[in-house]
Amino acid sequence: MAVSARLPEDMTTKTRARTDSAQQELKELQLRPGFLLRRAHQVSSALFMEATTALNVTTTQFGMLTILAAREPIDQIGIAKLMRLDRSTTGLVVKNLEDRALIERVTDPEDRRRRLLRLTAEGRRLLQAVKQPAKAAHDRGLSVFNAEEAKSFIALLTRFVDGNDSERQS
Amino acid sequence: MAVSARLPEDMTTKTRARTDSAQQELKELQLRPGFLLRRAHQVSSALFMEATTALNVTTTQFGMLTILAAREPIDQIGIAKLMRLDRSTTGLVVKNLEDRALIERVTDPEDRRRRLLRLTAEGRRLLQAVKQPAKAAHDRGLSVFNAEEAKSFIALLTRFVDGNDSERQS
DNA sequence: GCATTTTAGTAAGATATCTTACTAATGTTG
DNA sequence: CAACATTAGTAAGATATCTTACTAAAATGC
Numbered sequence: 001m002a003v004s005a006r007l008p009e010d011m012t013t014k015t016r017a018r019t020d021s022a023q024q025e026l027k028e029l030q031l032r033p034g035f036l037l038r039r040a041h042q043v044s045s046a047l048f049m050e051a052t053t054a055l056n057v058t059t060t061q062f063g064m065l066t067i068l069a070a071r072e073p074i075d076q077i078g079i080a081k082l083m084r085l086d087r088s089t090t091g092l093v094v095k096n097l098e099d100r101a102l103i104e105r106v107t108d109p110e111d112r113r114r115r116l117l118r119l120t121a122e123g124r125r126l127l128q129a130v131k132q133p134a135k136a137a138h139d140r141g142l143s144v145f146n147a148e149e150a151k152s153f154i155a156l157l158t159r160f161v162d163g164n165d166s167e168r169q170s
Numbered sequence: 171m172a173v174s175a176r177l178p179e180d181m182t183t184k185t186r187a188r189t190d191s192a193q194q195e196l197k198e199l200q201l202r203p204g205f206l207l208r209r210a211h212q213v214s215s216a217l218f219m220e221a222t223t224a225l226n227v228t229t230t231q232f233g234m235l236t237i238l239a240a241r242e243p244i245d246q247i248g249i250a251k252l253m254r255l256d257r258s259t260t261g262l263v264v265k266n267l268e269d270r271a272l273i274e275r276v277t278d279p280e281d282r283r284r285r286l287l288r289l290t291a292e293g294r295r296l297l298q299a300v301k302q303p304a305k306a307a308h309d310r311g312l313s314v315f316n317a318e319e320a321k322s323f324i325a326l327l328t329r330f331v332d333g334n335d336s337e338r339q340s
Numbered sequence: 341g342c343a344t345t346t347t348a349g350t351a352a353g354a355t356a357t358c359t360t361a362c363t364a365a366t367g368t369t370g
Numbered sequence: 371c372a373a374c375a376t377t378a379g380t381a382a383g384a385t386a387t388c389t390t391a392c393t394a395a396a397a398t399g400c
């Protein structure tokens with residue numbers, strides 16, 4: 001639909017002049033990748049949280065548990081790189097997981113700067129429990145697309161992130 | 171490239187068995203919309219921040235200023251809906267903008283629950299200054315695509331967010 | 341017109357995310 | 371080997387985001 005030619009009554013000519021272009025910019029804002037990606041991330045997280053409420057785990061925590069299952073024992077820098085997070089964020093998330101006894105953290109005897117992370121039995125159990133609802137949330141999010149579109153969506157997102165990946169200083 | 175058949179030396183047979191499927195799940199994780207959208211949002215924000223460092227403004231603040239330019243005077247709930255943010259987040263961002271004297275906030279005399287927000291002259295100046303770098307960041311992010319792909323990317327993101335929009339309780 | 345409900349906003353607390361700056365341990369180099 | 375540089379991690383502080391719970395004001399309904 002086009003921008004309405006009718007404006008609210010209380011607008012003076014002067015106000016209207018500024019407002020018309022500003023309205024246009026609002027529409028443009030809402031179609032920018034930045035705005036859309038914030039919303040998309042928001043929506044995606046919400047779907048995950050809905051699907052896993054009982055398990056009390058976040059998307060980021062789920063990501064870390066998944067990475068640990070594949071790569072334990074691994075240190076925080078290693079996990080930060082795989083997650084594409086900085087060191088501080090990684091340290092915080094790791095601490096929360098450790099506080100919940102989902103992972104354990106021990107100093108690497110061969111390099112005492114490092115903390116080696118491993119899943120606990122509890123962490124492994126939780127990860128198993130989360131997998132299905134996580135996949136369900138993921139499928140539900142993509143259900144607005146047909147198969148080809150979904151593939152395209154993933155491919156374009158992958159290209160966007162890989163192509164703009166400015167190697168943070170984790 | 172295919173998954174390497176060679177595994178690190180220090181893996182026992184038992185470890186390898188668990189690891190193979192877990193490795194697969196790691197790859198799947200990294201191709202999930204949730205993971206990709208987090209990264210994409212991260213990348214997009216980083217591009218914006220790089221392009222606007224001198225101006226000391228965030229993506230969210232820029233969004234609010236843009237909305238205000240189009241819709242002032244508007245109350246916080248109104249802006250929350252346009253930004254797709256909850257009331258609390260909106261209140262926080264608004265407070266930061268007010269502290270920086272980029273907006274002003276006055277109680278609506280006709281409904282004293284409401285705070286009407288308006289840009290200050292300073293806020294208008296900043297918004298003008300941010301527009302170009304913001305657009306540059308946006309264009310740069312999309313530069314990994316050709317024109318058709320970029321259009322597709324925006325269209326798919328729009329459908330994803332609109333199609334999964336669960337009307338938060340702002 | 342008063343009691344109930346709804347609405348706008350704030351408060352408090354949690355997680356995620358980043359930056360800058362620090363400590364401690366390891367690595368490198370003359 | 372000692373000085374310097376690099377690396378792993380933590381600390382502190384900022385913004386963004388959500389939830390739950392509260393206050394105050396307006397709207398609604400009998």
